[in-house]
Amino acid sequence: GQSLEQPSEVTAVEGAIVQINCTYQTSGFYGLSWYQQHDGGAPTFLSYNALDGLEETGRFSSFLSRSDSYGYLLLQELQMKDSASYFCAVRPHNAGNMLTFGGGTRLMVKP
Amino acid sequence: EAGVVQSPRYKIIEKKQPVAFWCNPISGHNTLYWYRQNLGQGPELLIRYENEEAVDDSQLPKDRFSAERLKGVDSTLKIQPAELGDSAVYLCASSRNRDRVDEQFFGPGTRLTVL
Numbered sequence: 001g002q003s004l005e006q007p008s009e010v011t012a013v014e015g016a017i018v019q020i021n022c023t024y025q026t027s028g029f030y031g032l033s034w035y036q037q038h039d040g041g042a043p044t045f046l047s048y049n050a051l052d053g054l055e056e057t058g059r060f061s062s063f064l065s066r067s068d069s070y071g072y073l074l075l076q077e078l079q080m081k082d083s084a085s086y087f088c089a090v091r092p093h094n095a096g097n098m099l100t101f102g103g104g105t106r107l108m109v110k111p
Numbered sequence: 112e113a114g115v116v117q118s119p120r121y122k123i124i125e126k127k128q129p130v131a132f133w134c135n136p137i138s139g140h141n142t143l144y145w146y147r148q149n150l151g152q153g154p155e156l157l158i159r160y161e162n163e164e165a166v167d168d169s170q171l172p173k174d175r176f177s178a179e180r181l182k183g184v185d186s187t188l189k190i191q192p193a194e195l196g197d198s199a200v201y202l203c204a205s206s207r208n209r210d211r212v213d214e215q216f217f218g219p220g221t222r223l224t225v226l
Contacts, residue, residue, distance in 0.1 A: 004153075008151075030213070031213055033213045033214070040219075041219065042114075042115075042202070042217035042218055042219045042220060043154065043202070043204075043215075043217045044217070045214045045215060045216070048213045048214060087153045087154075089153070089213075091212055091213055098156045098159060098167045098212070099156065099212060099213065099215065100156075101153030101154050101155070102153055103151070103152055103153050104151070104152065104153050
């Protein structure tokens with residue numbers, strides 16, 4: 001089966017850098033995605049790593065290491081509006097083309 | 112472009128009552144998904160449609176849940192009868208096609224409370 005583990009909660013201050021980790025146990029998958037969800041809102045796609053390495057999109061970067069079964073989302077120059085839940089997701093090879101989401105990390109940005 | 116539209120946004124019903132949720136995906140998106148999200152957890156896929164064909168419906172509790180996408184555009188998810196454990200947010204999402212599964216566009220969801 002597939003299992004994605006994320007810290008349940010992370011707190012950081014405005015302007016800082018925070019890293020949200022995602023470790024997984026799956027036999028094989030196409031890539032690792034990240035989604036952001038504000039309270040009461042819709043999940044919003046942030047990034048996708050098909051290959052190992054770092055992908056950068058503005059203040060957000062995402063990293064994947066298949067050999068370490070590990071990925072992370074890096075948020076720089078934190079802003080109050082970044083307070084939200086962040087979910088990693090994978091599309092396993094044996095799961096019929098569907099996304100499996102982690103439990104999510106709730107990020108609280110403090111002034 | 113307009114996003115994924117869902118209605119209603121909130122629904123409160125008593126157990127054993129039926130309920131239906133409606134979703135209109137982004138124009139031109141062939142793939143449509145229904146997810147259930149419990150509080151503090153990630154979305155869990157219920158069913159995926161490729162145009163009007165239902166695929167990946169292994170997680171759909173077929174004894175009480177049903178879904179349809181008759182013309183390959185908007186979709187309806189129904190629960191009959193609802194149980195207390197069905198209280199959750201029901202999210203609809205779409206993607207351009209099955210090759211863009213990893214980038215999905217979600218609607219705001221319907222928050223269902225079963226009393």
